[in-house]
Amino acid sequence: MTKGFTRSLRVSDIRHSLLVILFMPYKYLEEIGTADIAFEATGRDLPELFTAAADATMNVMIDNLDAIEPRETQQIELANEEVDMLLFDFLQELIYFKDAERLLLRVRDVQIDKKDEKYFLRTKAAGERLDAERHHQRADVKAVTLHDFRVEKIDVGWKASAILDI
Secondary structure (H helix, E strand, C coil): CCCCCCCCCCHHHCCCCHHHHHHCCEEEECCCCCCEEEEEEEECCHHHHHHHHHHHHHHHHECCHHHCCCCEEEEEEEEECCHHHHHHHHHHHHHHHHHHHCEEEEEEEEEEEEECCEEEEEEEEEEEECCCCCCCECCCCCEEEEEEEEEEEECCEEEEEEEEEC
């Protein structure tokens, strides 16, 4: 656990300015258990959805995404037959970099293609090593859970729901 956090961390404890909340393409769901944080992310297309879900996951870990400076880059390439499992694998990859290399990453220019009934993701993620002085940690995300995990097409684009184990 991150210093100052307990397993009873509630999403309502995570404070944002009203201005930031108005412009985030994701929201946290408070009715989920106390060892989990749930979010819904939206996007006009799949790349925008994946970017929003990545930001939501990283924003559970640290309170200021803009504090992550693009000092290192990682090429991420994944494939899956199902778009929801592609997003699941993608978020797990970001958590892996945080755990294995203490590397906080932001993604930009996500490319998703579908060929022969398979989805392919390619993106460059940029970030830096976790610095406790500058990256104010909220919670240690351990994994994305499959419980209630989904990606669906909606009228205005795409929506994903995820639960993060903290």
